[in-house]
Amino acid sequence: MSEVVKEIELEKIRSNKLNPRLDMDFELLNELAESIRQVGLLEPLIVRPVDDEYEVVIGERRYRASQQAGLNKVPAIVREYSDDEVIELSLVENVQREDLSAVEKGNCCKLLMDKYPEKYSTIQDLSRKLGVSSNTINSWLQLVSAPKEIQRMIAPAYKIGVPRAKGKIDYDTAVTITRRIKEVERQIEVAREIAKRPIYRRTARKVIARVAKEPEKSVVEVIREVVETPYEMPRARALLVHNCNIYYCIHAFYN
Numbered sequence: 503m504s505e506v507v508k509e510i511e512l513e514k515i516r517s518n519k520l521n522p523r524l525d526m527d528f529e530l531l532n533e534l535a536e537s538i539r540q541v542g543l544l545e546p547l548i549v550r551p552v553d554d555e556y557e558v559v560i561g562e563r564r565y566r567a568s569q570q571a572g573l574n575k576v577p578a579i580v581r582e583y584s585d586d587e588v589i590e591l592s593l594v595e596n597v598q599r600e601d602l603s604a605v606e607k608g609n610c611c612k613l614l615m616d617k618y619p620e621k622y623s624t625i626q627d628l629s630r631k632l633g634v635s636s637n638t639i640n641s642w643l644q645l646v647s648a649p650k651e652i653q654r655m656i657a658p659a660y661k662i663g664v665p666r667a668k669g670k671i672d673y674d675t676a677v678t679i680t681r682r683i684k685e686v687e688r689q690i691e692v693a694r695e696i697a698k699r700p701i702y703r704r705t706a707r708k709v710i711a712r713v714a715k716e717p718e719k720s721v722v723e724v725i726r727e728v729v730e731t732p733y734e735m736p737r738a739r740a741l742l743v744h745n746c747n748i749y750y751c752i753h754a755f756y757n
Contacts, residue, residue: 507546509575510556512568515549518558520588527658531563535570543568546577550588556580559588560595586618594632604673605653608642641677648680652693669697675706682714688721695721701729 547561558565559581568576583591593610596602614622622628625643629636645653657670671693683689692713696706705728712724 505579505581507577507579510549510578510580511575512573514554515547515556515558515565515576515578516552517565518562518588518592520585521558521562521592526563526566531567531570534563534567538564538567538571538573543573543576546579549578549580550583551580557588559583559591562592586614586621589614589617590631597632597634603656603658604642604676605645605648605656608644608646611639611642612646641673644677644680645673648676649686649690651690652676652679655693655697671697671706672703675703675710678707678710682710688713688717691721695725699725699729705729 543564545561545564547565548559549556550559551557556578565576589610593602593607593614597607611622611628614628622631625636625639628634628639632639645656652671653676655669655671656673656676657667675696676693679689679692683692692710696709701709708728709721709725712728713719713721716724
């Protein structure tokens with residue numbers, strides 16, 4: 503049996519208080535709002551009844567963009583959900599479809615485990631429910647206790663890569679920093695310096711390892727040595743390349 507899509511007055515719908523999203527990309531929100539102005543909201547929100555109003559369960563970004571676009575009514579499907587179901591659905595939706603950061607995912611996982619220990623007593627319980635590896639969830643949870651400045655530097659998943667947004671690092675690099683370097687001030691310094699440069703994660707890991715191993719050196723000095731040192735080909739590979747060059751030279755001479 504198909505569910506009924508209702509037209510609900512936007513002023514009767516309120517934001518989801520349990521939504522795990524900490525930040526919105528306002529540029530993308532503006533683009534969505536403009537699209538809604540042109541063609542309307544094509545995908546209905548999913549809401550739940552709360553008192554005499556409704557609360558967004560799925561579609562928080564579409565809800566905010568609809569407000570920005572000046573809509574009076576929006577299409578919505580009304581369902582009954584408990585708080586833990588709302589948190590769970592919000593996380594699953596964002597893990598699979600949205601641009602939630604690893605810190606936001608970690609906060610939501612922690613909330614599920616803290617509020618509903620009978621259902622989510624272990625990381626493995628979350629892993630089975632969310633369809634995400636235990637190692638990934640463990641990394642998200644580790645970032646929850648990372649310094650706030652590092653948390654703010656972590657780019658959403660869709661922005662990971664090089665060149666990435668200036669001042670951002672990927673969550674894998676953030677996890678490596680918090681695991682390898684003990685001093686909080688040093689962690690923040692490393693994150694800041696890596697965020698300034700368009701370097702790949704492999705190079706970032708080398709920087710972090712050197713910083714942890716050589717505490718007497720400044721972070722800038724380590725980065726300069728790692729990034730600017732010419733690549734040295736391993737000896738065995740260099741010998742193989744040399745021998746191949748000799749072979750091709752001889753082959754070309756006699757042919």
